[in-house]
Amino acid sequence: MLKQKLNAYVSAIITIGASLGLAGCGATEDNSTAGVVVHPYASSIKINQLGYLPNASKIVAIPTVSARKFSVRNASGEVIKNGISSEPKPSTLSGESISQIDLSSIKDVGKYELSVDGIDETSTFEVINNRYEDLHKATLKAYYYNRAGLEITPELGGKFARAMGHPDTEVIIHPSAASDARPAGTVISSPKGWYDAGDYNKYIVNSGISTYTLLQAFSQHEDYYNSLNLNIPESNNNKADILDEIAWNLEWMSTMQDPNDGGVYHKLTTLNFSGIIMPQEGKESRFVVQKTTTAALNFAAVLAKASRVYKNIDADLSEKYEKQALAAFKWASINPAVPYRQPEDVSTGQYEDEYPIDEFAWASAELFLTTNSNSFLTSFNNVAVTPEVPSWSNSSALGYISLLFDGKQLLPEQDYQRIKSTFLLLAKRILKEHEQSAYPNSMTKVDYVWGSNGVAMNKAMVMFQAYNLTKEMAYQVAGEGLLNYALGTNPTGFSYVTGFGKVTPMHPHHRPSEADNVVKPVPGFLVGGPHSGQQDKCDYVSDLPSQSYVDHWCSYASNEVTINWNAPLVFALAHMQSKYR
Structure with a gap:
């Protein structure tokens, strides 16, 4: 075309x-793999590792074959929320079935601990202004x-x-x-x-x-x-x-x-x-x-x-x-x-x-x-x-x-409305992908290409622009889901930005970071992210699209950094900081 x-x-x-x-x-989902941690660093509770802004959405994902009870305690040990996670959806992209936990009602600034029945580990998270x-x-x-x-x-x-x-x-x-x-x-x-x-x-x-x-x-x-x-x-x-x-x-x-x-x-x-x-x-x-x-x-x-x-x-x-x-x-x-x-x-x-x-x-x-x-x-x-x-x-x-x-x-007004309507067709398509996804994001099989994290952030930019045009919160929430994905709510257990998160890339394909004799990489870079192309022939733990990532210098296909992947992340963060100031 x-x-x-x-x-x-x-x-x-x-x-x-x-x-x-x-x-x-x-492919047909095999639920026998649901709940299996494929990636060596992956937590059983998939969460934004940096925490959340008070009024932002807070959707957590857990691999499980059935809905599970959960509870949230504040810093004093008091239970401030109980509930049951959503019915699991199969994900052929990660080889899991995923259930979601909505913590968006927790708006008070503070530190919290999430416990889920049947999962030994707990997950701490923070709600903080100017996050x-x-x-x-x-x-x-x-x-x-x-x-x-x-x-x-x-x-x-x-x-x-x-x-x-x-x-x-x-x-x-x-x-x-x-x-x-x-x-x-x-x-x-x-x-x-x-x-x-x-x-x-x-x-x-x-x-x-x-x-x-x-x-x-x-x-x-x-x-x-x-x-x-x-x-x-x-x-x-x-x-x-x-x-x-x-x-x-x-x-x-x-x-x-x-x-x-x-x-x-x-x-x-x-x-x-x-x-x-x-x-x-x-x-x-x-x-x-x-x-x-x-x-x-x-x-x-x-x-x-x-x-x-x-x-x-x-x-x-x-x-x-x-x-x-x-x-x-x-x-x-x-x-x-x-x-x-x-x-x-x-x-x-x-x-x-x-x-x-x-x-x-x-x-x-x-x-x-x-x-x-x-x-x-x-x-x-x-x-x-x-x-x-x-x-x-x-x-x-x-x-x-x-x-x-x-x-x-x-x-001319007619041109403006036509351009707006056409642009929103793209946003509506991404929103539908978000609503149909097992994980709380709009990533699909075709998105797991070289630089999939860049795809995620550009989708987030489209969602945030759709919100700016319509003030419909569904677009805002979908954009936030993609940002949360990049920061830890994903199958691999990584926050994909160097220097930020509990588990973050240490060996990006970035020459200064590899050659400078400093243990930690240069901070603030979004790495490319998972996809099953594996053109670099590195040792991956999985061929599944959303699991096919390795934190190693050799992996230019999944762990390189580029200026064009960082840019929409900058845009997304500017939007979040401005909206929730």
Whole structure:
């Protein structure tokens, strides 16, 4: 379907570009496995290991073949709640039957102990105001720890201090990126930016959704972020720290555009992945590789969004970003189907995407909001892309989100309501998945792909946006279920964020964490999470989709970190902190 839409859209987008002056340039469940702890660290009581905000939902899961009595005691030992868990539902994803316990009525701040009949262990949990502030700061500061071209000082980085690596002031034009104005071997400067994941390379496509999501978090929670101190080098410059962090990556992205034609290089990389080394030990030559349609459109969308965010902060920078976004869209309009093709001498991440129809829609939406030109709204409407759960390879929902939350005053009412209704169809589908799930979350078999935790957090973002649009609590509760999933209410027994929870990843596939001689990993990173692909051939304890996770450096398939998985977690935490302040 995307291919058909792309083919139909290619001629249309060229026509639109000309009008804008751009031309020329089911297995059956076996209940005998229910209640069996598959993962070595898994508790029999699946709970958010960080605790809960007073007015948030609090749904606990237990593997069992029958409903069980439970009780909750407060810190004084007094029983404050009794009940019976729900009738179990089978989960083919985890090989269990799952019963749920709803503790949402417990709203008083304090420490509690949950006991369940037939389960020897108890589970303690805390209800506390501002529960997610420290976690939220850490998930944002993870980007600071992943900055390229910067020394992490002991004053700001503590035991995770390190020397500067990869200044990227002398980067080589790879033959795949060569042009008449910039032939192969030309040296350019492209400093700053974030290391993408467990490696030390920088990729425009993955920076696209990551940077956008953080910008949207700021846009919707500006008052909250204006008072949030991340203890980064720019913390005293009278600007929101999240914007300072975003700026580090935007400044790099800005350098990845060829000023001669508006095209955007796909990535900045070494030819091969480095070994287990610290950033400052990486001395290999670095290259910018190939211009692509998806890189240009991600660039156009993000810089158009950034232009709006920075308009009242730095007018000159805002104008620069708008011009760069228009130039990138112009290049993509002329080159609407240039996919990434890995050169023979390059083996690093590809982020290949054959069908950039969703990126055309997203960039069109952002440029409409930035320029107020109806030609871009026409472009968005002509694409008619259906929103899906956001990912680096499918940005279809991002344009909808921006139009709904940034564009109400600009859009004709009929268009706004149509866009809202279409977006809510996605939210309703996710809500139905939540209601049908054995665990209190909306994760399905197709969600357990590489980066399943990123899928969970992007689903949470969709749910929270649906709540923001409708004020229907069912969406809010479904979003909270996904956040609770990431923090411990899951089959493996892990809170999937480094440094947070009773059982948390200690060996993420993240070079600085593995090479720094510090026992604990850099905190605040959401690891990829379970899926049964197991491409890394590590020693997994299970092939079941939601159990197929291993906390080991070797597991780049389940235990790597990336900037795009952290970003929707940041958004979800900002939403929770703002809603329940």
